[in-house]
Amino acid sequence: MKDKTDVWQGTLALMILKTLETLGPLHGYGIARRIEQTSDNKLAINYGTIYPALMKLEQEGYIASEWGASDNNRKAKYYKLTRAGRKRLAQETQKWETTTAILARFFAPPQES
Amino acid sequence: MEMRQLRGWLVRLFGLFSRNRREREFAEELESHLAFHIEDNLRAGMSPEEARRLALIKLGGVTWTQELHREQRGLPMLETLWQDLRFGARMLRKNPGFSLIAILTLALGVGANTAIFTLLDKVLIRPLPVEQPQQLVTFVQDASGAPAIFSYPLYAELLNHEEVLSGVVAYWQTPFSLSDGNATERVTGQIVSGNYFAVLGVRPALGRFFLPEEDRTPGTHPVVVISHALWRQRFGADPAVIGKTISLNAYRYTLIGVAPAEFTGTMRGTVNDVYVPIMMQAQTGPRREGVLENRNNNWLLLLGRLGANVSREQAQAVLATPVADAERNFSGKARDSVGDPNKVLLMDGSRGHTDRVKDLSLPLQLLMGVVGFVLLIACANVANLLLARASARRKEIAVRLAIGASRWRIVRQLLTESALLAALGGGAGLLVAYWLTRVLLGFQQQTNAVPRSFDGSLDGRALAFTLGVSLLTGIVFGVAPALQASKTDFGSSLKEELPRLSIGARRLSLRNLLVIAQVALSLVVLIGAGLCVKSLRALQSVDTGFEPAKVVTASFDLSRSGYSEAQGRQFVAQLSERVAALPGVESVSFARIPAFSDIPWIGPAILEGARPQPVNRNAINPNYFQTLGLPLAQGREFTAQDTADAPRVFIVNEAMARRFWPGQEAVGQRLNGGVIVGVVRNSKEKGLTADTRLMLYEPLAQNYMPDLTLHVRTATPSNTLLAAVRQTVQALDAQLPVYNLQTLEQQKDGSLYSERLAAALLTLFGLLALALAAIGLYGVLSYAVTERTHEMGIRLALGAQPRDLLWLVIKQGMWLTLTGLGLGVAAAFALTRLIERLLFGVSATDPLTFVLISLLLTLVALPACWMPARRATMVNPLVALRYE
Numbered sequence: 001m002k003d004k005t006d007v008w009q010g011t012l013a014l015m016i017l018k019t020l021e022t023l024g025p026l027h028g029y030g031i032a033r034r035i036e037q038t039s040d041n042k043l044a045i046n047y048g049t050i051y052p053a054l055m056k057l058e059q060e061g062y063i064a065s066e067w068g069a070s071d072n073n074r075k076a077k078y079y080k081l082t083r084a085g086r087k088r089l090a091q092e093t094q095k096w097e098t099t100t101a102i103l104a105r106f107f108a109p110p111q112e113s
Numbered sequence: 114m115e116m117r118q119l120r121g122w123l124v125r126l127f128g129l130f131s132r133n134r135r136e137r138e139f140a141e142e143l144e145s146h147l148a149f150h151i152e153d154n155l156r157a158g159m160s161p162e163e164a165r166r167l168a169l170i171k172l173g174g175v176t177w178t179q180e181l182h183r184e185q186r187g188l189p190m191l192e193t194l195w196q197d198l199r200f201g202a203r204m205l206r207k208n209p210g211f212s213l214i215a216i217l218t219l220a221l222g223v224g225a226n227t228a229i230f231t232l233l234d235k236v237l238i239r240p241l242p243v244e245q246p247q248q249l250v251t252f253v254q255d256a257s258g259a260p261a262i263f264s265y266p267l268y269a270e271l272l273n274h275e276e277v278l279s280g281v282v283a284y285w286q287t288p289f290s291l292s293d294g295n296a297t298e299r300v301t302g303q304i305v306s307g308n309y310f311a312v313l314g315v316r317p318a319l320g321r322f323f324l325p326e327e328d329r330t331p332g333t334h335p336v337v338v339i340s341h342a343l344w345r346q347r348f349g350a351d352p353a354v355i356g357k358t359i360s361l362n363a364y365r366y367t368l369i370g371v372a373p374a375e376f377t378g379t380m381r382g383t384v385n386d387v388y389v390p391i392m393m394q395a396q397t398g399p400r401r402e403g404v405l406e407n408r409n410n411n412w413l414l415l416l417g418r419l420g421a422n423v424s425r426e427q428a429q430a431v432l433a434t435p436v437a438d439a440e441r442n443f444s445g446k447a448r449d450s451v452g453d454p455n456k457v458l459l460m461d462g463s464r465g466h467t468d469r470v471k472d473l474s475l476p477l478q479l480l481m482g483v484v485g486f487v488l489l490i491a492c493a494n495v496a497n498l499l500l501a502r503a504s505a506r507r508k509e510i511a512v513r514l515a516i517g518a519s520r521w522r523i524v525r526q527l528l529t530e531s532a533l534l535a536a537l538g539g540g541a542g543l544l545v546a547y548w549l550t551r552v553l554l555g556f557q558q559q560t561n562a563v564p565r566s567f568d569g570s571l572d573g574r575a576l577a578f579t580l581g582v583s584l585l586t587g588i589v590f591g592v593a594p595a596l597q598a599s600k601t602d603f604g605s606s607l608k609e610e611l612p613r614l615s616i617g618a619r620r621l622s623l624r625n626l627l628v629i630a631q632v633a634l635s636l637v638v639l640i641g642a643g644l645c646v647k648s649l650r651a652l653q654s655v656d657t658g659f660e661p662a663k664v665v666t667a668s669f670d671l672s673r674s675g676y677s678e679a680q681g682r683q684f685v686a687q688l689s690e691r692v693a694a695l696p697g698v699e700s701v702s703f704a705r706i707p708a709f710s711d712i713p714w715i716g717p718a719i720l721e722g723a724r725p726q727p728v729n730r731n732a733i734n735p736n737y738f739q740t741l742g743l744p745l746a747q748g749r750e751f752t753a754q755d756t757a758d759a760p761r762v763f764i765v766n767e768a769m770a771r772r773f774w775p776g777q778e779a780v781g782q783r784l785n786g787g788v789i790v791g792v793v794r795n796s797k798e799k800g801l802t803a804d805t806r807l808m809l810y811e812p813l814a815q816n817y818m819p820d821l822t823l824h825v826r827t828a829t830p831s832n833t834l835l836a837a838v839r840q841t842v843q844a845l846d847a848q849l850p851v852y853n854l855q856t857l858e859q860q861k862d863g864s865l866y867s868e869r870l871a872a873a874l875l876t877l878f879g880l881l882a883l884a885l886a887a888i889g890l891y892g893v894l895s896y897a898v899t900e901r902t903h904e905m906g907i908r909l910a911l912g913a914q915p916r917d918l919l920w921l922v923i924k925q926g927m928w929l930t931l932t933g934l935g936l937g938v939a940a941a942f943a944l945t946r947l948i949e950r951l952l953f954g955v956s957a958t959d960p961l962t963f964v965l966i967s968l969l970l971t972l973v974a975l976p977a978c979w980m981p982a983r984r985a986t987m988v989n990p991l992v993a994l995r996y997e
Contacts, residue, residue: 046173
């Protein structure tokens with residue numbers, strides 16, 4: 001149970017970082033919405049789970065937050081990537097690509113020799 | 114990555130402190146989140162209610178989200194602990210009576226343990242404060258650990274065996290007269306080989322230790338290292354003492370260094386204040402001339418350091434060769450050893466030489482066991498108190514379980530409370546320990562010629578011990594009540610109590626078992642105390658054969674103040690004359706070995722044509738026996754006519770007369786080139802527990818001794834007389850240190866140090882155990898009566914007499930007491946054998962002690978039963994029944 005949560009939290013963190021990289025500074029609701037949309041609504045999450053993940057990233061210094069105003073002048077807390085966050089995202093992306101490449105070889109149909 | 118995680122934890126730790134602000138901020142964030150979502154939903158064409166409802170569902174609920182947020186924000190474990198602690202503190206404050214009794218009980222138990230542990234640790238357990246003490250070995254005579262004594266030449270040969278011993282140090286411990294030009298005092302010091310500090314791996318606190326050239330040529334380098342304590346007390350911790358000149362035994366030395374505070378020498382149970390190189394030994398006293406070359410003079414104790422990867426057995430085998438060679442090539446003895454002279458026996462030397470503390474080992478271990486018992490009793494008491502309180506809190510716990518607290522959570526809460534209790538008890542215990550170590554030191558200081566033989570201060574190890582013991586007790590007395598309380602079946606607890614008709618039920622409940630154990634343990638301790646007290650009484654009433662209460666002594670050592678023999682004789686004559694003139698003084702004499710002293714002086718008694726036999730010797734002045742009040746059986750005392758030029762004369766005691774000349778008149782017999790002129794009655798001069806020894810006395814006039822004890826007989830010894838004696842000595846020589854200034858009665862008490870210590874402490878702890886057990890019994894019965902109020906009411910309503918109820922409760926109490934007594938007697942029977950060696954004139958299973966102590970315990974148990982019983986009879990049946 002715990003392992004699953006950890007994996008989920010790690011994945012969620014990565015999605016948050018990627019979202020912030022793509023869209024720039026964004027509030028919690030926007031991030032949750034974007035993750036859901038990007039997954040083509042296949043990832044049905046409770047939006048509440050986004051907040052502990054955001055807090056953890058902030059505590060570890062990968063993102064920073066600041067109160068600001070939205071387009072329609074609503075007060076909201078905006079999150080943005082820090083330098084450490086960009087670095088982490090780059091590392092994780094690379095790791096992810098390597099892993100998927102390896103796995104892809106395993107699952108690919110056997111080649112004629 | 115790890116750094117980032119650490120940063121995360123730190124931020125969370127700080128998160129604990131800004132809870133309210135962060136809580137508000139998050140509420141705002143959620144509000145804005147919901148506003149965004151609702152707006153989107155409205156745009157999608159939902160009704161306002163629907164938009165809000167769906168936004169909330171999608172979020173997962175506000176409370177849930179806040180809880181998630183909180184868990185990530187701070188450290189929930191710490192926060193719960195803090196909550197539990199605050200709640201626990203509140204509970205303790207709410208029941209001050211309960212808390213006070215529990216804390217006091219624990220303080221006494223923990224304090225006693227810390228004090229005895231401190232002593233045990235310093236005397237027996239801890240290794241020397243040197244580098245790698247486990248590599249050190251002592252050279253011993255046999256398995257008993259009595260040290261072998263070596264001559265200097267043999268020591269020098271052993272130095273050449275670096276293949277097994279990376280270093281060997283030699284030393285001899287002896288008193289010194291230390292003077293800095295103003296006052297003179299007697300201190301203990303060691304004459305050490307130049308490599309002493311280097312091989313031990315001790316670093317100077319100030320200055321330096323000995324250089325190699327300071328230990329090569331006799332008498333050329335008068336340098337001294339002093340202890341940290343002496344530096345502080347005598348020299349006010351002044352760094353400028355290095356290079357100063359001080360005098361030791363009237364010879365001037367340059368002070369070169371100060372040893373670190375924790376280092377007090379290598380002989381356990383003594384505290385050394387000065388260290389001088391072996392090459393200065395001739396200057397430390399006139400009796401040691403030529404011992405550096407003399408293979409026949411054994412005086413050095415050896416400590417070796419094993420080389421890397423060398424076992425004791427290997428070292429023994431290698432060192433046996435030079436020792437055997439020395440024994441073979443040399444007519445005398447190169448070392449003193451009881452075992453095979455061609456062998457070397459090495460023992461663990463990590464604690465230095467320990468034979469001085471051997472006598473204390475058994476009493477201290479015994480006391481450690483006893484205080485352990487006392488602590489167990491204290492734990493049982495507190496556990497019982499907690500059990501009683503847990504049943505009073507049954508409802509509170511049931512409510513908490515009912516609204517969803519886990520059992521583990523409740524247990525944790527209760528354990529936190531008992532840990533808090535234990536911590537408070539431990540803290541108060543430190544005060545008790547501090548006080549108790551003072552008492553123990555007081556005991557010891559009364560009885561020692563040389564001050565500061567142990568340092569009794571509580572240090573880090575004692576604190577660690579207290580902490581450990583407190584935590585352990587917290588768990589020991591906390592776990593069972595916590596588990597039991599959390600087992601509460603809340604169905605029945607939430608309802609009003611069911612009437613409990615528990616006539617004699619649950620006889621072996623946890624509470625009853627605890628009380629039985631308490632009674633049994635306290636009985637064991639009390640019987641031990643009883644035996645020790647009886648033994649001490651027996652010792653104190655031993656007939657010494659003379660009158661110690663009327664004799665005052667004062668010791669001094671003229672050789673250590675630079676007196677020649679002629680000067681010494683003149684000093685003794687003058688002192689004798691002046692003291693005799695003091696008011697109230699009846700007679701004055703001197704002796705080399707004072708009464709009740711265990712200083713050994715054994716010499717040969719040679720009958721013409723027979724093998725020499727070892728006997729105890731002493732050298733005395735005229736009137737010695739008259740001064741002690743020890744009558745002569747035959748012949749005369751030494752007189753002023755028995756001078757150095759007169760024929761040699763001796764006095765023997767009756768035991769020696771009977772052994773050497775059975776059935777004959779001893780007076781007039783010849784011995785050691787002299788003649789026996791008197792026979793004195795047997796006495797306990799060598800100590801109360803000692804058997805009567807063979808004693809041979811000679812006149813000081815015919816065998817000059819510079820190390821003397823003045824004996825003064827007076828009708829009523831007083832502090833005034835003691836002061837006058839000191840003044841008289843100081844008027845003759847202000848620089849001469851005087852010690853052992855006391856009555857022989859005090860000296861006698863001093864010789865009973867370990868017996869008095871054991872008796873006093875065992876009595877103290879025994880009474881403590883008794884009080885705790887009585888409180889425990891009272892507590893359990895009171896609780897039982899409260900629980901059975903309802904039943905008592907019914908019984909009374911049905912016509913029972915108050916007397917019947919009284920009997921009912923007392924019967925329960927007595928059943929517990931007697932069961933405990935039975936177990937206790939059995940345990941005591943087995944355990945008191947362990948202290949048989951400490952007992953004098955009383956058997957370890959002395960029936961009278963066993964019976965009396967059992968009676969005492971019963972007598973104390975009765976009121977403890979009677980008081981709750983009386984409360985039972987006062988139950989008003991109407992009130993008791995209406996209570997439901």
